[in-house]
Every structure is written in C-alpha cells, then in structure tokens.
Amino acid sequence: MSSRELVVLMKDIVKVYPDGTVALRGVNLELKRGEIHGLLGENGAGKTTLMKILSGLIKPTRGEIYVKGKKVSLKNPAHALSLGIGMVHQHLSLVPVFTAYENIVLGLKNMKPGKTEIEKLMDSTGLKVPLDEVTENLSLGVRQRIEILKMLLRNVDVLILDEPTTNLSPIETRELFKSLRSLKEQGKTIVLITHKIREILEITDRVTVLRKGRVVGSVETNNTNSRELARMMVGREVILEIDKPPVRVGEVALEIEDLHVMSDVGGEAVKGVSFDVRYGEIFGIAGVEGNGQVELAEAIAGIRRVLKGRILLGGKDVTQLSTRERYSMGLSYIPEDRRIALAMDMSVAENSVLTRIIYDKTLVNKMGFLSFNEILRQAMKLVKEFDIVISTFSSPVRTLSGGNQQKLVVGRELSREPSVILAVQPTRGLDVGATEYIRRLLVKMRNKGKAVLLISSDLDEVMGLSDRMAVMYNGRFTGIVDPRKVTEEEVGLMMGGYSIEEIRHEVN
Amino acid sequence: MSASVKLEYVSYIGNVLLALITGLAIGAIIISWGGYDPISAYRGLFETSLNIADPYYLAMTLSYATPLMLTAATFAISARAGVFNIGAEGQVFMGALGAVVVASLKLPDQLYLPMALLLGILMGALWGLIAGLFKVLRNVNEVVVTIMLNWIAYWIVEYARIYVYYDRYRPEKTISMPRSGVLPVLVPGSELSASFIIALIVTIIIYLVLWRTRLGYSIRVVGIGLKTAKYAGINPGLTMLYVFIIGGMISGLAGALEICGRPPTYAITTGASNIAGLGFAGISVSLLGLNHPIFIIPASIIIGALNAGSRGMQIRAGVPLEMVKAVQGLIVIALAVPGFTYMLRKWRIRKALRGETGD
Numbered sequence: 055m056s057s058r059e060l061v062v063l064m065k066d067i068v069k070v071y072p073d074g075t076v077a078l079r080g081v082n083l084e085l086k087r088g089e090i091h092g093l094l095g096e097n098g099a100g101k102t103t104l105m106k107i108l109s110g111l112i113k114p115t116r117g118e119i120y121v122k123g124k125k126v127s128l129k130n131p132a133h134a135l136s137l138g139i140g141m142v143h144q145h146l147s148l149v150p151v152f153t154a155y156e157n158i159v160l161g162l163k164n165m166k167p168g169k170t171e172i173e174k175l176m177d178s179t180g181l182k183v184p185l186d187e188v189t190e191n192l193s194l195g196v197r198q199r200i201e202i203l204k205m206l207l208r209n210v211d212v213l214i215l216d217e218p219t220t221n222l223s224p225i226e227t228r229e230l231f232k233s234l235r236s237l238k239e240q241g242k243t244i245v246l247i248t249h250k251i252r253e254i255l256e257i258t259d260r261v262t263v264l265r266k267g268r269v270v271g272s273v274e275t276n277n278t279n280s281r282e283l284a285r286m287m288v289g290r291e292v293i294l295e296i297d298k299p300p301v302r303v304g305e306v307a308l309e310i311e312d313l314h315v316m317s318d319v320g321g322e323a324v325k326g327v328s329f330d331v332r333y334g335e336i337f338g339i340a341g342v343e344g345n346g347q348v349e350l351a352e353a354i355a356g357i358r359r360v361l362k363g364r365i366l367l368g369g370k371d372v373t374q375l376s377t378r379e380r381y382s383m384g385l386s387y388i389p390e391d392r393r394i395a396l397a398m399d400m401s402v403a404e405n406s407v408l409t410r411i412i413y414d415k416t417l418v419n420k421m422g423f424l425s426f427n428e429i430l431r432q433a434m435k436l437v438k439e440f441d442i443v444i445s446t447f448s449s450p451v452r453t454l455s456g457g458n459q460q461k462l463v464v465g466r467e468l469s470r471e472p473s474v475i476l477a478v479q480p481t482r483g484l485d486v487g488a489t490e491y492i493r494r495l496l497v498k499m500r501n502k503g504k505a506v507l508l509i510s511s512d513l514d515e516v517m518g519l520s521d522r523m524a525v526m527y528n529g530r531f532t533g534i535v536d537p538r539k540v541t542e543e544e545v546g547l548m549m550g551g552y553s554i555e556e557i558r559h560e561v562n
Numbered sequence: 563m564s565a566s567v568k569l570e571y572v573s574y575i576g577n578v579l580l581a582l583i584t585g586l587a588i589g590a591i592i593i594s595w596g597g598y599d600p601i602s603a604y605r606g607l608f609e610t611s612l613n614i615a616d617p618y619y620l621a622m623t624l625s626y627a628t629p630l631m632l633t634a635a636t637f638a639i640s641a642r643a644g645v646f647n648i649g650a651e652g653q654v655f656m657g658a659l660g661a662v663v664v665a666s667l668k669l670p671d672q673l674y675l676p677m678a679l680l681l682g683i684l685m686g687a688l689w690g691l692i693a694g695l696f697k698v699l700r701n702v703n704e705v706v707v708t709i710m711l712n713w714i715a716y717w718i719v720e721y722a723r724i725y726v727y728y729d730r731y732r733p734e735k736t737i738s739m740p741r742s743g744v745l746p747v748l749v750p751g752s753e754l755s756a757s758f759i760i761a762l763i764v765t766i767i768i769y770l771v772l773w774r775t776r777l778g779y780s781i782r783v784v785g786i787g788l789k790t791a792k793y794a795g796i797n798p799g800l801t802m803l804y805v806f807i808i809g810g811m812i813s814g815l816a817g818a819l820e821i822c823g824r825p826p827t828y829a830i831t832t833g834a835s836n837i838a839g840l841g842f843a844g845i846s847v848s849l850l851g852l853n854h855p856i857f858i859i860p861a862s863i864i865i866g867a868l869n870a871g872s873r874g875m876q877i878r879a880g881v882p883l884e885m886v887k888a889v890q891g892l893i894v895i896a897l898a899v900p901g902f903t904y905m906l907r908k909w910r911i912r913k914a915l916r917g918e919t920g921d
C-alpha cells in the first residue's frame with residue numbers, strides 16, 4: 055500500500071478563522087491513489103475545515119498543498135475541481151425543483167453529457183438514480199448519489215465525502231460503501247469523514263485521526279481496532295458499553311392511544327400507534343428513518359396535528375393542549391435536527407432558554423422585561439455543566455461546532471426539570487466522546503426516575519439503552535420487544551416490516 | 563457583540579458611504595446634463611439641511627426625520643418577524659385621518675391632543691390588524707394585502723378630505739387641529755415640534771420590545787424560522803398578528819403627529835400631499851438602518867436631511883423641483899441598496915442555514 059503514488063500532500067496547514075478560532079494547528083495529510091482514507095475526530099477537531107481547504111472553499115492561513123507533486127494555491131472550488139478534487143458536503147446543495155439529470159449537469163458549461171453516458175457511469179459505479187425524477191421527491195440517499203455522480207462527471211480523482219452516512223439507513227449505507235469500493239478499484243481516492251468507528255474499520259484503508267486541530271496519528275486500518283481509534287480520538291479510554299442498573303419502573307408517564315398523525319404530503323404518517331412509557335424506564339423506538347418517527351414525536355410535542363387518538367401526559371389528556379402547556383407540564387423535547395432546536399442567528403445565552411421563554415416566569419422581571427441576569431445564569435450553568443465550548447455568551451449559536459450545538463440542546467432540555475423526555479436522534483453527528491456522554495445522561499435521567507422516549511435509527515443506540523423497545527415501520531409498530539431478548543437480525547427484519555410473530559414463526 | 567459582528571458593521575458603513583458617493587455622482591451628472599451647476603446645487607442641499615451653524619435648517623431636518631423614524635420602525639419590527647410589511651403608508655393615512663376626526667369634534671381643550679393621538683394609533687392599528695388577519699388566517703401575501711390597503715386608505719382619506727372634514731374657509735385642506743391640541747414647537751419658526759421627541763421615545767421603546775421582552779424574543783425567533791418557533795412553543799400566527807398591530811400603531815401615531823405637530827397647517831392638505839410617501843420613505847430608512855430601531859434614528863436624520871435640503875437646492879441653485887425630486891429619490895435608493903442586499907443576504911443565509919450549519 056505504501057508504495058502507492060501520492061496524489062495529495064497537505065503540509066503544516068494552519069487555519070485561523072476571522073473571529074480568531076484556531077481550527078487547524080499545523081496538519082499534515084497524505085492521500086494516495088486508489089485508497090479510501092478515513093478522517094476521524096471529535097466534533098470541532100477540524101475535519102470539515104481541512105477538507106474545505108483541500109476543495110478550495112476556504113483558504114488556509116498557512117501551509118502548503120501539493121497535488122500530484124505540484125505545489126498549488128487553490129483559489130476556489132472550481133480550481134480544485136480542475137485539479138481533480140471534489141467535495142460532497144454534509145448538507146447537500148441541490149436545486150429541489152430540478153430533475154436529477156438537470157442537477158447532475160448543472161454548471162457543466164461545454165459538453166453536457168447525455169443520459170446514456172450518465173447511465174453508463176451509474177452502471178459502472180452502482181450509483182443508481184432515477185434521472186427524470188424531480189429532486190425534492192428523492193430520498194437523502196439518492197440525492198447524495200446525485201452529488202457524487204456530479205463530481206465523477208467532472209472527472210475527480212479525489213472525492214471527499216463529509217459525514218455521508220449520517221442521514222442514511224443501514225441499507226443505503228451498505229450500498230454507498232459498495233459503490234465507494236468500486237470507485238476505489240477504478241483508482242479514485244476517497245476521503246471519508248465519519249464519526250462511526252465501525253464504518254472506518256469496515257471500509258477504509260488508512261485512517262487519520264485529528265484532535266483539536268492536530269493530527270494524532272495516521273494508521274493502516276488493518277493494524278488498529280475500535281478501542282485504539284476511540285482512544286486516539288478522545289485522548290482517553292472510551293467505554294462504549296454503558297451499564298445500567300436494573301430498571302425500577304413507576305407509574306405510567308406518557309400514554310399513547312391509537313394515534314393517527316398527518317404527514318406533510320397528505321395522508322397519514324402515523325397510522326395507529328399505542329404504547330406507554332413509565333417513570334424510570336427508557337422506551338426506545340427503532341426504525342429506518344422516514345417511517346413516521348418524526349411525525350410521532352412532533353405530535354407528542356403538540357407541533358403536529360393529531361387526526362385520531364389520544365396523548366396522555368402524567369395521566370392527563372393533553373391531545374388538545376398547546377406545546378407551551380405540554381412543556382410547562384414537564385415535557386422536554388430534543389428534536390431530530392438541531393437547526394430546528396436552535397435559533398441559529400440568536401446568541402448562546404438566548405438559545406439557552408428557547409424552550410422556557412414561553413412559560414417560565416422567572417425569566418421576566420417585575421418590569422416585564424426579560425431578566426438578562428437570569429438568562430445568563432442559565433447559559434453559564436449549561437456551558438459549565440455540559441462542557442460546551444463557546445467563544446462568548448453573546449455570539450450567535452451558528453458559530454458553535456455541530457457537537458457543541460447539540461450539547462446545548464440536550465443540556466437545555468435535560469436541565470428543565472422534565473418528567474418526560476422525548477429524545478429523537480440525540481447523538482446524531484456527535485463524536486464518540488460526546489455520544490457516550492449524552493447516552494450516559496439519558497441513562498442517568500432514567501435512573502432518577504424520569505420517563506425517556508428515545509427515537510433513533512441507530513440500532514446500537516436503541517438496543518443498548520432501552521428497557522423496552524418498539525420497531526416502527528410505515529407508520530405502525532411491527533412489535534414491542536425486550537431488547538435483551540431479540541437479536542439484531544430480528545430487529546433488522548422488523549425494521550423491514552416483518553412482525554416479531556412472523557419472524558419467530560418462520561424460524562420454527 | 564463579537565469582533566466579527568463589529569467588523570461586519572464597519573464594512574457596512576463603508577458600503578453606505580460608497581453608495582452615497584455613487585448616488586451623488588450620478589445625481590451630479592443629471593444636474594449638469596440639465597444645464598445646472600451640481601456643485602452649487604449640492605452646496606444648497608447641505609447648507610439647508612445639515613448646517614450646524616443655522617439651527618433652523620437643522621430643525622427642519624429633524625422635523626422631516628420624525629415621521630420617517632416611525633414608519634421605518636413599522637417596517638423594521640415586521641422584518642424582524644420575517645414579514646415584508648409595506649403598509650405603513652396606508653396606516654399613516656388612517657392615523658392622520660383619526661386626528662382630523664378628533665379635530666372636527668367639540669371637545670374640552672385638554673382632550674384634543676390625547677384623543678387625536680389615541681384615535682390615530684387605533685386607526686393605524688386597525689389597518690395593520692386587517693393586513694395581519696389576511697396574512698395569518700388566509701395566508702395571503704402581505705405585500706399584496708398592504709399595497710391594496712394603502713390604496714383604500716388613500717381614497718378614504720381623499721373622500722373624507724373633500725366631502726366630510728373639509729375646512730369651510732379653505733376647502734383645499736381639512737379642518738385643522740385647534741391651537742389647544744397642537745404640540746409645542748421646539749425651534750421657533752421651524753416645523754420641529756415635540757413630535758420629534760415622541761418619535762424618538764417610541765423608537766427606543768420598539769428597540770426595548772424587540773430585545774428585552776418575551777414578545778420581542780418571540781418575534782425574532784419567528785423571523786429566524788417557523789419550525790424553530792413552533793418547536794419553542796411560540797405561536798407564529800399570533801406573533802405575526804402582534805407585529806402587524808404594533809406596526810400599525812406606530813405608523814398611525816406618525817400620521818396623527820403630522821396633524822398635531824407640524825406647523826403651519828395642522829391638517830391634511832390637497833391630494834393628501836403632506837402625508838403621502840412617508841410610509842414608503844420609511845422602508846428606505848429602515849433598510850439603511852439595517853432594520854434596527856437604534857440605527858434607524860441616524861438613518862432617518864440622513865434621509866430627513868435630503869428632504870429638508872431639497873428646497874435649498876431649488877432656491878439656491880435654481881434647479882427645478884422635478885429634477886430635485888429625481889436626484890433626491892436617486893440618492894435615497896442608492897442609500898437603501900446596501901441595507902437591502904444585506905437583508906437579502908441574511909434571509910438567504912437563513913435559508914441556507916436550513917441546509918447547512920454547524921460544521
């Protein structure tokens with residue numbers, strides 16, 4: 055492997071953002087032809103920054119870049135593309151009303167490739183896309199393929215993927231990896247940013263670990279293991295298994311009766327779901343994303359209309375109550391997307407009370423004005439208790455790294471003294487350290503007697519944390535099971551629409 | 563305020579200066595193309611507006627700034643909620659009409675002023691409320707509704723001026739506010755009255771509402787994103803309705819203050835010419851002031867100076883009124899351009915934020 059030709063060499067890269075944040079402190083990176091190179095590191099370690107530099111999106115403060123042996127100074131993404139370097143960003147940037155084909159050829163000036171040519175490329179890479187479908191109707195996985203095809207048609211040799219699997223189902227991830235392997239066979243170099251060590255071990259040839267803007271090490275994937283990688287990343291031992299004391303359940307805290315919920319596109323997203331969550335337990339809902347989980351959560355929070363059925367909080371029917379009333383009754387809600395949970399242009403301090411502002415009287419002083427002291431006190435408490443890295447309390451939350459934004463949301467929701475916690479994808483996009491931390495917090499909440507409803511498409515997460523779990527498929531539960539008494543295969547089948555009875559029956 | 567935010571403002575002020583110079587330069591070309599001397603025209607403009615040596619001209623500048631500050635605040639508070647409310651024009655009309663109605667009544671002396679301001683505010687609020695209801699309940703685009711309401715207000719005022727509240731001795735204008743109902747003039751001989759101070763206080767109150775109250779907090783969250791607002795338990799429709807009502811109140815007050823606080827007529831004049839255009843000019847002021855109540859204060863004074871100086875340009879350099887108006891309009895637009903692009907960029911960034919953030 056080491057004899058392979060070097061395609062990219064980044065030397066002593068330093069990046070200081072205009073606000074003074076030092077994102078990279080002298081990073082070296084080598085990329086070889088035909089390798090899949092993993093980039094691993096905690097939230098805010100500088101992975102995205104490093105790759106934005108390589109793709110010409112931002113300029114390094116210091117440092118040198120060599121592409122195929124020649125020193126270059128990348129002016130913009132188009133320049134990087136002309137040198138064969140292309141990046142697919144975590145949040146895709148396609149025109150929603152264009153067809154897949156239009157998006158693929160968008161911006162190609164001369165020589166628009168015909169559909170047959172693109173179809174040939176799709177065959178050779180396995181990146182299948184319905185070319186005439188309007189993009190907004192396509193799943194995230196397919197949109198990502200469009201972005202990759204776009205890059206390939208521009209003849210990139212180095213393809214950078216920033217957290218491509220974060221929003222993919224396990225099946226989509228498997229397909230993506232198959233395509234990446236075939237691209238590698240064709241001699242392409244792929245940089246894969248991910249937080250999932252399992253994926254790094256599965257597909258990469260080499261992995262570079264960043265920590266706080268420095269390279270901790272570059273290793274051959276074959277010569278390492280998950281424990282070592284986690285340690286390199288976080289700088290300490292990470293316990294990936296979380297142990298829980300036996301469950302001591304109390305009364306029913308949240309009860310859902312035959313709930314039907316509307317979807318955005320018309321029709322029902324949730325088609326009759328019943329379950330209850332008790333104080334002192336974590337109830338998990340697993341399932342491939344897009345099977346009604348988000349709509350279910352929104353209905354419980356009072357954000358989405360219920361068509362039929364009842365929601366009871368602490369024994370009281372809240373189906374007709376507003377979000378505000380539910381929050382003041384002790385419901386906390388961590389939504390699946392932190393861009394919903396935060397007002398990005400508002401300050402860290404203001405965001406630390408976003409879900410309390412509408413009901414918490416202590417935030418308002420006698421004059422009727424917001425009490426800055428109280429808000430700041432709250433913000434300081436969160437920052438300290440949850441170890442959130444910020445520059446100042448008045449800086450907009452959008453300047454925080456993804457992980458720190460998520461910690462702010464989770465911290466805020468868990469410190470509201472809730473009795474029922476509704477957590478949807480609480481660790482999405484987080485590094486192992488932060489993931490471990492937040493999972494521990496959820497377990498701690500459970501041990502303190504709170505009711506936790508955990509909705510996640512991360513099977514490890516749901517099976518590892520839940521005391522009881524359901525699997526959701528197409529708006530319904532395919533079963534409620536004890537996570538210690540099912541296998542991953544069984545849950546996988548349930549996620550595909552088989553009920554637990556069907557599965558067990560088949561086996562016997 | 564972080565360093566990068568401050569830097570942003572510095573570069574913004576640079577852009578405004580650049581826009582001002584461009585506007586003045588193009589204006590100069592137009593003036594000399596018409597056969598007049600641009601240098602003496604601009605001297606006339608500045609010597610009769612921002613002339614520190616002569617309090618009369620300064621007072622005139624501030625008097626023109628007064629209604630603009632308020633109509634700008636209407637636009638600003640709406641923009642903060644993500645609403646493009648251009649209804650200030652009609653609300654000013656309704657506010658002025660409210661004051662004229664009070665002027666026509668037989669009342670104890672000390673009641674004229676408070677009643678005039680109150681009715682002006684209420685009628686402005688009503689006009690804002692109607693627009694808000696269309697937007698919130700029927701999801702009609704606020705630009706369309708407010709433009710229609712502006713025209714309706716205009717014709718109501720014209721009808722009232724001609725047929726109902728006309729002055730029996732000078733039928734080209736409405737009944738004037740009785741002496742006991744007018745605000746004191748601050749600089750004798752000028753048009754600057756205590757309405758300037760009222761406008762200043764109201765603008766600062768709007769600032770406090772936006773940044774120091776629960777309602778203002780909600781308004782800003784709604785402006786950032788409806789999904790986030792709903793998540794936070796905020797009712798976006800109700801919040802927008804408040805914004806329309808408050809905006810209407812401010813502009814209604816602006817209209818009433820024109821009746822109670824602008825000598826010598828204290829009335830609505832022919833074609834409502836003395837209150838027309840204040841709402842639209844307020845949009846430029848708000849854009850120039852980055853939709854921020856505090857920045858609106860200097861912005862309104864800048865635009866007010868252009869208005870005040872137009873007479874000087876006309877008298878001192880002999881530039882005809884039409885050309886003065888054209889040049890003035892040009893400079894106002896030029897000044898609003900940086901703020902407008904800034905707002906668009908912010909709104910675009912916001913949209914992009916829904917697709918990209920955090921890393």
Ligand SMILES: Nc1ncnc2c1ncn2[C@@H]1O[C@H](COP(=O)(O)OP(=O)(O)OP(=O)(O)O)[C@@H](O)[C@H]1O
Nearest residue numbers: 071075077097098099100101102103455456457921
């Ligand atoms: N535009 C910016 N301005 C200022 N600081 C920034 C900016 N973008 C990123 N940063 C900071 O630079 C550091 C590195 O950020 P980067 O996005 O590269 O991290 P990352 O490794 O991709 O993290 P994550 O896993 O959360 O995506 C962080 O501290 C972040 O807050």
Ligand SMILES: [Mg+2]
Nearest residue numbers: 101102103921
């Ligand atoms: Mg990143």
